[in-house]
Amino acid sequence: MQFHYLRQPLWLLGPLLLLVTGVVPTLWLPISSIFLGPNIASLLSLTGLDCIFNLGATLFLLMADSTARPNKESEGCSSKPPSSYSFWNIIANVAGFIIPSVMFIASQKGLLQPQLPLISWGVLLGPYFLLLLVQLLTEMLTWHWQSPVWLVTPVVYESYRLLQLMRGLKLGAEVGAPSWTVHTLRGLVCCWVLVLGVQLMRVAWYAGFTARAYQQQSAEVGS
Template structure:
């Protein structure tokens, strides 16, 4: 038996038997081959293995034409591919966890600010007004000597400690909730200039009075220790205020507008205490008039500071209203 001839896979062989042509009444023996081009059909191979069912084998799938390049592109083993997909999803989950944990400090910081709103003003009141108003001056003032000067300076140091803590609390409350946001509040140059003018004027008046009394232009003369008891704590606290304001300007703290108000309000009370002590010491009239002039000066400066606070609040309200109107206009357009 003859072996069949093997044709290429691109053509197919069809053998026609003997055909009788009735129109020509002829018998023709047609024993030839007709070839036709085969329609291109893509056959996908199926891989089979005769491995043991107990051994894991790589599983292959026959993907569609559209997804043939993307399906299981990384590895032929489906288990390893699933494992790699899990490792890809892991950083996403960790990112979400980090996002949740990053919001926790801001929430905790918001909870910590509420006690500051309640503790700040009472702390300022307890360290500033209570010792001066309720503590008897006679118990700490023994006369024009060093002990009385140190006792009065200690009262002012207690106030300075409370004022510093109050300003730190106010600065913390004025900061934004999220630590990533930067809050820098720059004091205007004109504001800093006029504050320095007011402070230098507050220094110049008592120092010029001391110089005039030392030269003998003012009579009767007042001893140095008595002058130090009356105006020494005032000059010391004024120096501390100047240093604190310069630090708030350098650090761009939001409390630069509140700092002079805190110290100037206590300064008025401090000078009123000096008037009372001057009457007990029998100070000359020119010293009492000097202290009264300082009281009037700092009340005037305190009023100007309060007007600046009102102006700043109105400016901030106008800026916020302008921003909201711009946002609403942008949404409508």
């Protein structure tokens, strides 16, 4: 019971942590204060900004996992996602790697003109690739540990990914990105909005499925 009362502040502390580490720095920190041009310093600054969010997201998922655990230590808590869910999540993440990579390789091969320098491409999409890799690793760990937070993990990262890509669109003018790069970023925004919508539909489906299973179990016990 003592642990139950200690968990109650986490319901507010967790979302506030996401707000402070993810939304506030991205929306209110002037880009000019960390972006000095298409160079290594700017790339590291943008990566550091996203690492702040990643730290907050990790702490949030730990708090969410704690609130989902039963009050009694004797009661086990394991939640394993369906295999189809894991498969399509991996497909979406891998596609998020492949699509912009193919566009960049096509540019370097001369198929897309004008070419975009490597450092400019890194500034626009380097942090995106890094956080996508972190999300894939985090999801696999939640599946392996059968943590209840496997359902909300992609929602947390994909919501911030939209902020990342919108930031990339703003920086496109700063680095002189060609039109094909801007169109690629816009296409990625559309794709991830679609993926995020599917994830939210899954949350609604899982909530309804769990409620129906609980009602059936209660009816069986009552009978």
